[in-house]
Amino acid sequence: xxxxxxxxxxxxxxxxxxxxxxxxxxxxxxxxxxxxxxxxxxxxxxxxxxxxxxxxxxxxxxxxxxxxxxxxxxxxxxxxxxxxxxxxxxxxxxxxxxxxxxxxxxxxxxxxxxxxxxxxxxxxxxxxxxxxxxxxxxxxxxxxxxxxxxxxxxxxxxxxxxxxxxxxxxxxxxxxxx
Ligand SMILES: [Zn+2]
Ligand SMILES: [Zn+2]
Numbered sequence: 001x002x003x004x005x006x007x008x009x010x011x012x013x014x015x016x017x018x019x020x021x022x023x024x025x026x027x028x029x030x031x032x033x034x035x036x037x038x039x040x041x042x043x044x045x046x047x048x049x050x051x052x053x054x055x056x057x058x059x060x061x062x063x064x065x066x067x068x069x070x071x072x073x074x075x076x077x078x079x080x081x082x083x084x085x086x087x088x089x090x091x092x093x094x095x096x097x098x099x100x101x102x103x104x105x106x107x108x109x110x111x112x113x114x115x116x117x118x119x120x121x122x123x124x125x126x127x128x129x130x131x132x133x134x135x136x137x138x139x140x141x142x143x144x145x146x147x148x149x150x151x152x153x154x155x156x157x158x159x160x161x162x163x164x165x166x167x168x169x170x171x172x173x174x175x176x177x178x
Contacts, residue, residue, distance in 0.1 A: 001027045002029045002066045002067070003030040003066065003067045003128065004030070004031055004032075004064075004065035004068050004069065005023070005030060005031070005032045006033045006068055006069065006070045006071070007072070008035070008036055008038045008070050008072040009038045010073060011071050011072060011073050011099065012099070014117075015099060017032075018117045019071065020032050022158075023069075026125060026175060027128065033062065038050060041054065042055045047077060049076060049077045049083070052076040052078050052087040053087060055070065055072075055096055056095075057094075059094045059096070061093050061094065067094075069095045069096070069124055069127065070095070070097075071097055072097075072099070073098065074098060076096070084098075085102065085153065086098065086123045089130075089131060090130050090131070090133065095124075095128055095130065095131050097124050099116060102115075102116055102123065118158070119153050123147070123153065125159075126147070129143060129160065132168060132171065132173060133167075137161060137163065139163070140152075142160060142161035142163075143156055143157060143164075144160065144161070
């Protein structure tokens with residue numbers, strides 16, 4: 001399966017390279033597409049945030065990509081929520097994550113880089129999990145557990161639990177070796 005990472009606006013190259021390496025190990029193959037801009041019509045001037053749903057459905061799907069994962073570094077929200085870390089088209093092809101809020105709560109510069117990479121990977125795998133048809137999982141260590149806060153993100157791992165792995169296997173996706 002080919003995961004295509006699409007940077008929207010300015011995104012740290014180090015984070016993209018890290019996601020590319022890890023996602024290709026987990027899902028079989030990944031690559032980084034040329035950078036695009038964040039669609040301006042997705043910006044809500046009252047909230048000073050971007051509407052993630054609007055961005056999600058404006059994402060292009062290049063023919064060789066099974067999943068397009070947009071990565072941006074701006075504050076995003078979805079209807080009814082103050083903010084989101086990401087969003088995905090359940091059972092579709094598109095997903096989006098934002099690094100903006102994942103940077104919060106860490107003061108040490110050196111630790112911050114590692115934390116950001118780890119959190120970005122968890123949110124990326126989570127949203128791709130939705131694209132693959134998985135819904136939220138009650139297991140707090142499972143990557144498909146819903147993150148309401150960074151604490152939830154930090155508690156969960158980047159891995160799918162046994163139950164979620166079995167669901168994926170039933171869809172013909174064997175990720176056991178990741
Ligand atoms: Zn979710
Ligand atoms: Zn699970």
